[in-house]
Amino acid sequence: MKHIVVLGLGKVGTLAGELLHGAGFDVTGIDMRAAPSDLPFITKTCDLSSPSSFEADLAKPDAVLSCLPYHLNTSVATVAHAAGIHYFDLTEDVPTTRAIMAMSSDSKGLMAPQCGLAPGFVGIVGADLIAQFSDCRACKMRVGALPQNPTGLMGYSFNWSPEGVVNEYLNDCEVLEDGQIKSVSPMEWIEKLYIDGTELEAFTTSGGLGTMCETYLGRVPNMDYKTMRYPGHVGLMNFFFHELLMRDRRREAGEILVNAKPPVEDDIVYVHVSAEGLINERLARREFVRGYKPIEVAGKRRTAIAWTTASSVVGIIEMVRDGGLPNSGFLKQEDVPLAGFLATTTGSSYEDYGAF
Incomplete structure (x- = not known):
């Protein structure tokens, strides 16, 4: 896993893209609005509410991270499943997660929703x-x-x-x-x-x-x-x-x-x-x-909410790339070892910056 597309460049999506870039990934960020020009990765604009508008962008990368509102994630996961690439998101929505779990039964890539703070x-x-x-x-x-x-x-x-x-x-x-x-x-x-x-x-x-x-x-x-x-x-x-x-x-x-x-x-x-x-x-x-x-x-x-959420999903993506987690099927957050997560470049922030 080398090239990853990040959909949605709000505070969390932008930071996730920067952290992924810093962890050695080739990143393409896509948003409905033009992104800041100082980001260290390629950015594009398109209508993210329409799967057909970004379907071609998911044909070649190894993975997609959706940082979009929960109601758009099922469509993104469907496109990722058809393309045979890894899928990650931050959703807390239960029906969305169940739909993605159903897709994972025959997915070529890993289907990993709920990779944020809670769930995550x-x-x-x-x-x-x-x-x-x-x-x-x-x-x-x-x-x-x-x-x-x-x-x-x-x-x-x-x-x-x-x-x-x-x-x-x-x-x-x-x-x-x-x-x-x-x-x-x-x-x-x-x-x-x-x-x-x-x-x-x-x-x-x-x-x-x-x-x-x-x-x-x-x-x-x-x-x-x-x-x-x-x-x-x-x-x-x-x-x-x-x-x-x-x-x-x-x-x-x-x-x-x-x-x-x-x-x-x-x-x-x-x-x-x-x-x-x-x-x-x-x-x-x-x-x-x-x-x-x-x-x-x-x-x-x-x-705090931006870096904890972005660090959680990027730490998991690092573990998948490095072989610490499966590369197909459905990922449950409770199957992610805490020690392995905290040992990642990004996940270590949870250990380094937690008070009390």
């Missing part, structure tokens, strides 16, 4: 913790991408795709409870937790577990994923979406929220993963708790 890195960490137990009774995964200096009652800024946030706030959530796979409502199961003295609330959101419920069914009886926010956020979001019925107007809801809470540069990504069970026949608990802040990457200061 958080699942890699969760699997590593579970493996430390002879009998794991529970695994809980929590991620929050937040402003360092929150303002207002909501305490939030939309540094991530509004479409993705609205999607995960409204779609049902898969969990393992008492040994059974269950579907539960989003923005429920509210809990309080603290990271380095900062009070946070966590609540169910969709997609963060990826394929882990199916993988650990019969092995880990209780598992769930929750999003972390500052206290009071989930109550306001439930009011906005359900009492004001904005759940029926998703696109407009995203526009309203971003207009009210635009992105900030000083963000922080909290990761809190824990597992409990038996180690050497004694009850124990293991935790992975980190706070990731903006850092300088490829000569520019990058937000």
